[in-house]
Amino acid sequence: MNDLFDSIAPPEQPRETIADGAYLLRGAALAFERDVLTGLDAVTARSPFRHMVTPGGFVMSVAMTNCGGAGWITDRSGHRYDAVDPESGQRWPPMPESFRGLAAAAAGAAGYLAFSPDARLINRYEPGARLSLHQDKNERDFERPIVSVSLGLPATFQFGGLRRKDPVRKYALRHGDVAVWGGPARLCYHGVAELKEGMHPALGGMRINLTFREAL
Ligand code: MD6
Ligand code: FE
DSSP states (O other): OHHHHHHHSOOOOOEEEEETTEEEETTTTGGGHHHHHHHHHHHHHHSOOBOOBOTTSOBOSSEEEEESSBEEEEETTEEEEESBOTTTSSBOOOOOHHHHHHHHHHHHHTTOOSOOOSEEEEEEEOTTOOEEEEOOOOSSOSSSOEEEEEEESOEEEEEOOSSTTSOOEEEEEOTTOEEEEOGGGTTOOEEEOOOOOOOBTTTBSOEEEEEEEOOO
């Protein structure tokens, strides 16, 4: 049965399984590239990238901003979601329409239906920036997926298990790749290795990561 359908259906976009519930969709953002980059400029014009401070007092090497209703922030008092950008005192800029389409398409391709993110964190990595191993635990429902879009310079994504000491595997994330994590993989430890120098035709010397979540 499956063989029959496989032979009739057009080739699906390649979906690499990296754990039960976690997938890499290679190039899945490329069809949205132009509109997403335009949307990104609109967001950062109003809420520029900034280096936030961790509860432990460290300045993050990754610069961040947000759009839409719930922005992820960290400062000396902890991490949380907030509707207001603490730098501008205004609400985060609206989410560009192109982001919504990309996030829903990618979640659906990974088997997570009706994905409707209210949190869209945008990360900017410059050479030397890294994100140490962590779990994403500020959201309400640990079954619902996270959709993570890579743009610009390639990065090494580190993906471990549910315990910090579990072995970590590495995956190259390139311009246009989308990672989707949910269900049993939702609380896996993950991080991004130090970004290497380089020049990307569309984004120059940086990597941008868009991370979509149902947070509230
Ligand atoms: C990044 N991503 O790719 C950082 N979190 O720049 C994350 O921390 C992340 O890619 C949860 C799920 C997917 C991710
Ligand atoms: Fe994360």
